[in-house]
Amino acid sequence: MRGMNLWLTNARLFDGTGGPVRxxxxxLIEDGVITRMGRAADAVPPGADVIDVAGRTVMPGMIDAHAHVFVKPPRPEEGAEPLWPETSAHFLGARLRETLRMGFTTLRDVGSYGDAVVAARQAMRYGAFRGPRLLTxxxxxxxxxxxxxxFDGMYREADGPDEVRKAVREQLRRGADFVKVMTTGAxxxxxxxxxxxxxxEAEVAAVVDEAHRLGYRVAAHAEGLAGTELAVRLGADTIEHGMYLHQRPELLDLMAAAGQVLVPTLSCYYGVAEEPGWTPRLADLARRNLDEACRTLEAARTAGVPIALGHDWQPFSDAATEIVRMVRHGMSPAETLVAATATAARALGLDDRLGTVEPGKLADLVVVDGDPLADPGVLRDRARIWLVLQLxxxxxxxxxxxxxRTAAVSRSADQISALSNGGSPRSGITRTPG
Ligand SMILES: [Zn+2]
Structure with a gap:
C-alpha cells in the first residue's frame, strides 16, 4: 500500500505502551507508517481509504522474540514415495504464512536448521509469499x-576467543541480524x-565484543547460573530462559539497570514436560525448571527487568500460547501484551520502529475480534484474528x-458490500472523494 493512506477507525486501541485501552x-497510516492518532468522530482524512473495525481491538502486530523457525516435514509411511529435498521448504513457507495469519508480524529466529530460514526470508523479500518480518x-x-x-545444522561450534570471533563474523556473512550464543548447555x-x-569468560567476552563492535545485538542462551552470570555481566542484550535467576537477585538488579531483556520461554518447559517422546529424566527436569522459571518471572517483574515474549516451541505459529501461560503464571494480560509487543521490539532492537501504535511507528497491526485483555486466549483463536496489517x-x-468466500459464491459486487459492512477490508474500504 505504498503511496496509499488509510484511516483505521472505530478502534478499541491497546497501543502496546501498557497505558489504558482507548x-x-x-x-491514520500514510505510506505504511502511523502518522496520527485521532478519534473515530474525526473527519476522514482527505484521500484516505477507510477501514471501520466496528469496535474491535487494535493492537501492535505481535512479536515472538524466541522462535525456532523450522518445521518437521511429514514422514511418509513405509513404502510411500520419499520426500524430495525441496519439499520441506514449502512447509516452512506455509507455517510462516500461518504465523502472520495469527497476528505475529515479526519473529526473531534464535536457531534453525541449515539455511532454510534465510532462503524463506529471501523468497518473501522477492514477493513469493507473505509472512512475518524475520530476524535470524x-x-x-x-x-x-x-x-x-x-541439533545438527543449527550450531556453529567454536572454541577459543579467536575462533569464536570468527564464528560471529561467519553469521554476519550469512546475513544474520544478531548473534545467538550458548553460554550454557540446553x-x-x-x-x-x-x-x-x-x-x-574470555570466549563469551569475545562473542559480545565482536558482535557489539560490528553493531549487532547478542542473545544468550543461559540456563545454569555460572553461564547466566557471564551473559549478564559481559553485556548480552537478551537473556534467554534464565530460569534460575530468582536465586541471584543481584543479577536481576544488574539486568534492570542495564536494560537487558529476559525472555522466559515457559512453553519449552511445558513442551518437554507434557509432550510424549522425551526421556523421563528430561521431562522431570522440565517440570522442576518450570517452577524455577515461574519464580524468576515473579522476581524479574519485581526487580523491573524488561520481559519479552518468547514461545520457544513448535509449531512456531502458535506463539500466543506463551501469552496465555505468562498470564497463568502471574503476569497481568496487559503486561503480557506489552511483553509480546513493545518489549519484544526492544529485545530485537527495533523499538524505534515497531511494538507500539504511535506516530512514527511502522503500521504492523492486528485487529482482534474480542478483548485479549479480558481473555488472552482469543489470540490463539484463528477466527478471532480479524485482520492483520503489514506496513x-x-x-x-x-x-x-x-x-x-463471499466473493467466490457471489457474482455481484453489490451483494458483497451489502453482506460485509464492517466485515471485510476489501468491501469495508471506501475511498473518500478528494
Ligand atoms: Zn530456544
Missing amino acids: AGAGI CGRIVSATAPGGRF RSVELEDPLPAQLT GEPVSGQTMEANA
Whole structure:
C-alpha cells in the first residue's frame, strides 16, 4: 500500500505502551507508517481509504522474540514415495504464512536448521509469499558440545576467543541480524548440563565484543547460573530462559539497570514436560525448571527487568500460547501484551520502529475480534484474528478469508458490500472523494 493512506477507525486501541485501552480511536497510516492518532468522530482524512473495525481491538502486530523457525516435514509411511529435498521448504513457507495469519508480524529466529530460514526470508523479500518480518541469528555460536550433535545444522561450534570471533563474523556473512550464543548447555539435551558455563569468560567476552563492535545485538542462551552470570555481566542484550535467576537477585538488579531483556520461554518447559517422546529424566527436569522459571518471572517483574515474549516451541505459529501461560503464571494480560509487543521490539532492537501504535511507528497491526485483555486466549483463536496489517496493508486475517468466500459464491459486487459492512477490508474500504 505504498503511496496509499488509510484511516483505521472505530478502534478499541491497546497501543502496546501498557497505558489504558482507548475506545473510539482512529489511526491514520500514510505510506505504511502511523502518522496520527485521532478519534473515530474525526473527519476522514482527505484521500484516505477507510477501514471501520466496528469496535474491535487494535493492537501492535505481535512479536515472538524466541522462535525456532523450522518445521518437521511429514514422514511418509513405509513404502510411500520419499520426500524430495525441496519439499520441506514449502512447509516452512506455509507455517510462516500461518504465523502472520495469527497476528505475529515479526519473529526473531534464535536457531534453525541449515539455511532454510534465510532462503524463506529471501523468497518473501522477492514477493513469493507473505509472512512475518524475520530476524535470524544464522547458526548458534556454541562450544564444541553434545548439543552440536543433537541439533545438527543449527550450531556453529567454536572454541577459543579467536575462533569464536570468527564464528560471529561467519553469521554476519550469512546475513544474520544478531548473534545467538550458548553460554550454557540446553535442558533439551540429556548429555548437556547447565553447569558449569559452556564457554569460558574470555570466549563469551569475545562473542559480545565482536558482535557489539560490528553493531549487532547478542542473545544468550543461559540456563545454569555460572553461564547466566557471564551473559549478564559481559553485556548480552537478551537473556534467554534464565530460569534460575530468582536465586541471584543481584543479577536481576544488574539486568534492570542495564536494560537487558529476559525472555522466559515457559512453553519449552511445558513442551518437554507434557509432550510424549522425551526421556523421563528430561521431562522431570522440565517440570522442576518450570517452577524455577515461574519464580524468576515473579522476581524479574519485581526487580523491573524488561520481559519479552518468547514461545520457544513448535509449531512456531502458535506463539500466543506463551501469552496465555505468562498470564497463568502471574503476569497481568496487559503486561503480557506489552511483553509480546513493545518489549519484544526492544529485545530485537527495533523499538524505534515497531511494538507500539504511535506516530512514527511502522503500521504492523492486528485487529482482534474480542478483548485479549479480558481473555488472552482469543489470540490463539484463528477466527478471532480479524485482520492483520503489514506496513499498513491488509494482508491476512479472518475477514479477508470470509471476504474471499463471499466473493467466490457471489457474482455481484453489490451483494458483497451489502453482506460485509464492517466485515471485510476489501468491501469495508471506501475511498473518500478528494
Ligand atoms: Zn530456544
